[in-house]
Amino acid sequence: MDLPLSDEGREQATKAAEYLASRYRPDVVYTSPLQRCRDSAAALTGRVGLPAPLVEPGFTDTDYGLWQGRLATEVAQEEPVLHAQWRETPDRVRFPQGESLADVAARATAGLSTLVSRHEGKTIVAYSHDSVLRVLLLSTMGAPLGAYHRLEIDPCSLSELHCEPALIRIVRINERTD
Numbered sequence: 001m002d003l004p005l006s007d008e009g010r011e012q013a014t015k016a017a018e019y020l021a022s023r024y025r026p027d028v029v030y031t032s033p034l035q036r037c038r039d040s041a042a043a044l045t046g047r048v049g050l051p052a053p054l055v056e057p058g059f060t061d062t063d064y065g066l067w068q069g070r071l072a073t074e075v076a077q078e079e080p081v082l083h084a085q086w087r088e089t090p091d092r093v094r095f096p097q098g099e100s101l102a103d104v105a106a107r108a109t110a111g112l113s114t115l116v117s118r119h120e121g122k123t124i125v126a127y128s129h130d131s132v133l134r135v136l137l138l139s140t141m142g143a144p145l146g147a148y149h150r151l152e153i154d155p156c157s158l159s160e161l162h163c164e165p166a167l168i169r170i171v172r173i174n175e176r177t178d
Helices: 007-023 035-048 072-078 080-088 101-118 130-141 145-150
Strands: 028-031 124-127 158-164 167-175
Touching (some): 007 035, 028 035, 101 145, 101 158, 130 145, 130 158
Antiparallel strands (some): 158 167
16 A cells, blocks of 8 residues: 555654665665655655655565455454465465565566666665565575565665676665664
């Protein structure tokens, strides 16, 4: 869902922008098309004097289909078998009328590849969502998407990749910025 940032979210985005600006000199900033990411990214571009963030559609949040906007407890009660599958073997689940993790990985990986080739040798900052970041990190590691729940990605945390033409290395995962 395209939800706005809460007051807490705006505070986290400001702190994350301060943190990133103190450690990096971004050349370009990309964001998911969803407003909460666009607003978070704008906090950074405003701070470092870059133009408005560019939208990368591949970084949009997972399409949870009919589960969108529902509490996990609600889904677990109404669809216990599928919810249990999601918890145990998330790589084998397609959200009803939504995406699978493989779908998310394919579009996010394609988006990342495009940005890396477009901005070779540059520092790119990309704002996305925990589900997208989890599958990107797992794909980069060559780990199965079934390990999805083993990664923790906090709001406004930093995960860093070093991208070379033939190799993407993970430098850090889920570093707190507050």
